[in-house]
Amino acid sequence: MGKVIGEGTQPLICTPLVGRNQEIVLAELAIILEKMPDIIEWRADFFERIANTDEVIALTNAMKKIAGDVPIIFTIRSIREGGQIISLSDREAIELSAAICKNTSVEYVDCELSNLPEHFQKLCKIAKQNSTKVIASFHNFTCTPRKEILEQKFRQAEEYGADVAKVAVMPTSVEDVLTLLSATLEAKKKLKIPVISMSMGGLGALTRMFGGVFGSTVSFAVGENSSAPGQVPIDDLKTVFQIVKKSMGM
């Protein structure tokens, strides 16, 4: 049985795929699976044929065949939230994500909270009809907004009907790292849905290792290539999680 976000005592380890074409993505997937991640994220904004819906669907089907029980997150990260430049408009990106949900070969779809509410709701509806879970996400690659803003983003994810709330921000000080951890703990206590959070960059790397203690349910790790600054190699993360389990009993 594949792992489910929010279940279990330790955060799940998710490794991103960032290949530009089918051959590279599938090669990355084969290498990553040997490292036994709990979840795979396909960052489809890196895929150069993203405008061809049939090819994108065919690749998710091929990935599912190889990944088996390992759940897949389908993500189109927009340029405004740290993603690649793509030829699709926001509406077209939502339509592609909806087509992926209808095809049912991925377990999760990422949708940014910065989308128009009607676009977000449309994708949520189609995802639910097809038993795909929605991860509502918020990213800031330049700074860490105030704690109240982070809490509001977590809350908004739940209010919008998402299944998981995710916040990724860039710290410029250790205080920023504490702000992210503190907002995560608050969200974990108040929300009914699981939360994922990370502080990016070198300073934030500790949140990828110890964020589970504060309520984060997934940590993104480098399998083959990194998709964001500060990601820790999967083997290192597994070692840290073992030490946390042994020393903290979680």
Ligand SMILES: O=C1C[C@@](O)(C(=O)O)C[C@@H](O)[C@@H]1O
């Ligand atoms: O949202 C996230 C988190 C992330 O930005 C990180 O910092 O690990 C990496 C992205 O691939 C993913 O979609």
